[in-house]
Amino acid sequence: MSCHLRVLALAIEGAVRVPVMKYVNPKKLNLVVNELLPELSPSDFVDAEEYRLSQKFTALPIGSGSFSYFLLHPDGEVISIDCLDSEEVERSRESYRLSTILAWGAERYPALAPLIPERPPEAEDCPLCGGSGTDVSVAGDEMTCVWCSGLRWAVAEGKAKATTEES
Numbered sequence: 001m002s003c004h005l006r007v008l009a010l011a012i013e014g015a016v017r018v019p020v021m022k023y024v025n026p027k028k029l030n031l032v033v034n035e036l037l038p039e040l041s042p043s044d045f046v047d048a049e050e051y052r053l054s055q056k057f058t059a060l061p062i063g064s065g066s067f068s069y070f071l072l073h074p075d076g077e078v079i080s081i082d083c084l085d086s087e088e089v090e091r092s093r094e095s096y097r098l099s100t101i102l103a104w105g106a107e108r109y110p111a112l113a114p115l116i117p118e119r120p121p122e123a124e125d126c127p128l129c130g131g132s133g134t135d136v137s138v139a140g141d142e143m144t145c146v147w148c149s150g151l152r153w154a155v156a157e158g159k160a161k162a163t164t165e166e167s
Contacts, residue, residue, distance in 0.1 A: 023117030
């Protein structure tokens with residue numbers, strides 16, 4: 001292969017890389033999620049829509065926020081579906097997004113807890129909770145931080161987007 005073609009091939013390879021599970025073992029994640037999914041019964045779901053979406057995407061329901069349902073596919077893809085328009089689906093394979101979903105999901109499924117990665121070197125203390133992992137609700141109750149999902153750390157957006165799988 002000529003030098004020019006090799007450079008072009010490397011440039012194309014670099015351009016198509018997407019953020020992936022840098023700090024999470026994909027085989028263990030797949031195993032745990034695939035073990036949890038068949039154990040779920042309709043009563044384990046928040047509502048009928050969460051059950052329907054879990055079945056449709058073959059993904060573990062993590063929870064719902066004000067505007068979205070969140071699911072975790074066995075391959076590590078985080079799926080968020082708009083509560084008002086279930087046709088609006090967002091998919092992510094970004095490492096930090098997966099980490100926060102694992103932390104949030106571990107509250108519902110303790111088997112996910114061992115998959116939560118250690119704080120990576122590029123992480124900073126969570127800007128909302130200051131690294132405590134908790135926050136206070138409007139009612140004054142202590143709750144898990146909504147920014148970091150209890151991780152205690154966050155990865156700046158630019159740093160998170162730069163996180164790619166090393167070959």
